[in-house]
Amino acid sequence: MAVIVALLGSSAALLTSCADNGPHAPASEGSSSTPEQSHKNVLDIFEAVKSVVGEDGWEAGTQSNWLGCSSNGEDAAQFSLVAIRKHPLPAAPDEVTRGVANALKTDAGLDGVPVQHDDTLRPPRTVVSYPNGYNGGTAADGFGVEFQSGTDFASLIVWGHCVPGEVPDLGTPLNPRPTDLP
Known part of the structure; x- marks a missing residue:
């Protein structure tokens, strides 16, 4: 339970430290990004x-x-994912988190992901967070990634880019019912 509380506190801090503290505008006016692309980016x-x-x-x-x-009254959608893994890590938390930072750069195109430490959590965590570092907030379009690792623990929070378009209907391939998730 403490792990979930710490993770939720961390995600609340990331969300509340956003520059505009309100709903996010789509990535850019006339953006060619779609809900499908935002969804794929989060899954990647x-x-x-x-x-x-x-x-x-x-x-x-x-x-x-x-x-x-959307904060301007036009339809826009944002896909988010929270994942928690309570199993032994393949290496020490610092090594795993450095590997994640490298994978985010090489596999997901997120450059400049700093590896940081949060000793206020128990047990302490090694953290990477993009785009503004740990507890630094999301991008203007709401995009953000945070990964934490500790002894026998890893968590990931991804807020996808806010993109023009409607939120996909529940029960469709982009928005399956909770029982339909892979």
């Missing part, structure tokens, strides 16, 4: 993390959802 980031941490153990602690995110 998750795959990059799993390539370092391992495929197993994420199933029970993974949730994703779509949100409306």
Whole structure:
């Protein structure tokens, strides 16, 4: 329970430290990005993390959802994913987190992801967060990534880019019912 509380506190800090503290505008006016591309980007980031941490153990602690995110009254959508893995890591937390930072750069195109430490959490965590560092907030369009590792623990939070378009209907391939998730 303490792990979930710490993770939620961390995600609340990331969200509340956003520059505009309100709904996010789409990435840019007339952006060619689509909800499908935003969804794929989030899943690609998750795959990059799993390539370092391992495929197993994420199933029970993974949730994703779509949100409306436009502040100018036009339809816009944002896909988010939270994943928690409570299993032994393949290496020491610092090594795993450095590997995740490298995978985010090479596999997901996120350059300049700093490796940081949070000794206020128990047990302490090694953290990478993009685009503004740990607790530095999201990009103007709401995009952000945070990965934490500790002894026998890893977590990932990804807020996709806010893109023009409607939130996909529940039960469709982009927004399956909770029982339809892979």
